[in-house]
Amino acid sequence: xxxxxxxxxxxxxxxxxxxxxxxxxxxxxxxxxxxxxxxxxxxxxxxxxxxxxxxxxxxxxxxxxxxxxxxxxxxxxxxxxxxxxxxxxxxxxxxxxxxxxxxxxxxxxxxxxxxxxxxxxxxxxxxxxxxxxxxxxxxxxxxxxxxxxxxxxxxxxxxxxxxxxxxxxxxxxxxxxxxxxxxxxxxxxxxxxxxxxxxxxxxxxxxxxxxxx
Numbered sequence: 001x002x003x004x005x006x007x008x009x010x011x012x013x014x015x016x017x018x019x020x021x022x023x024x025x026x027x028x029x030x031x032x033x034x035x036x037x038x039x040x041x042x043x044x045x046x047x048x049x050x051x052x053x054x055x056x057x058x059x060x061x062x063x064x065x066x067x068x069x070x071x072x073x074x075x076x077x078x079x080x081x082x083x084x085x086x087x088x089x090x091x092x093x094x095x096x097x098x099x100x101x102x103x104x105x106x107x108x109x110x111x112x113x114x115x116x117x118x119x120x121x122x123x124x125x126x127x128x129x130x131x132x133x134x135x136x137x138x139x140x141x142x143x144x145x146x147x148x149x150x151x152x153x154x155x156x157x158x159x160x161x162x163x164x165x166x167x168x169x170x171x172x173x174x175x176x177x178x179x180x181x182x183x184x185x186x187x188x189x190x191x192x193x194x195x196x197x198x199x200x201x202x203x204x205x206x207x208x209x210x211x212x213x
Contacts, residue, residue, distance in 0.1 A: 003156045003181035010182025029187070039067035039099060046074040046084075053084060054091035061092040068098055069125070073105030078117035085121045099125035104154070106130055108137040112144065119147040127151065127174070132160075138169035148172050150201065152189075157181055161189045165196045173200040 018025050040060040048056060057068055070088060075081045085098055100123050106114060111129035118126065127150045130137045142149040148171035155161055156179050164170060173193045180186050193200040 007178045007182040010184050014183045040065040041069035044070045046071045050087040054087045057088040058091040066096050070100050072100045073102030078114040082117050082121045097124045101127040104128045104131045115145045135167045135169045139167045158185050158188050
């Protein structure tokens with residue numbers, strides 16, 4: 001994709017500008033925090049058994065993560081998805097927030113049923129419940145469910161975000177630095193999201209990965 005090819009060039013130009021100005025990127029972008037929250041999602045896959053998932057989640061919590069993101073979407077019914085969340089909750093206790101990502105594996109009716117069950121189970125984030133091209137479906141879920149719907153990781157460039165944000169299809173926009181095309185288009189999307197009152201995730205990647213000095 002053109003966006004992915006453009007991203008390293010755009011990032012390199014920002015890096016060069018920062019070196020000339022003798023400023024780290026986070027400061028050039030207006031960063032003012034010296035700490036950010038992070039979540040862990042490695043080894044929390046749908047291929048793990050309940051026991052294996054619980055053990056992996058407990059290891060992440062012991063390492064200091066207070067947010068975990070599970071991959072879901074391969075179970076036969078909503079209750080089986082909820083069972084995976086419950087297994088993690090029992091392993092990590094009440095102080096860890098649980099996010100889930102079905103990786104666009106549900107249709108809209110599955111997403112609605114599972115989303116309702118999962119929000120009752122206490123999740124704080126439902127990522128990519130349906131295909132990113134189903135903007136109407138995402139908008140319906142965002143309006144019908146209490147848990148925040150997040151998406152955007154699979155959008156390339158600025159224009160798809162314009163359509164998604166205009167439709168009020170997400171509660172939190174995920175901006176992938178490589179797929180959006182680099183820091184310059186990332187800033188445009190973040191500004192669009194802010195104008196719509198939609199928080200965005202993805203800034204953390206740019207700030208932590210590219211901050212220097």
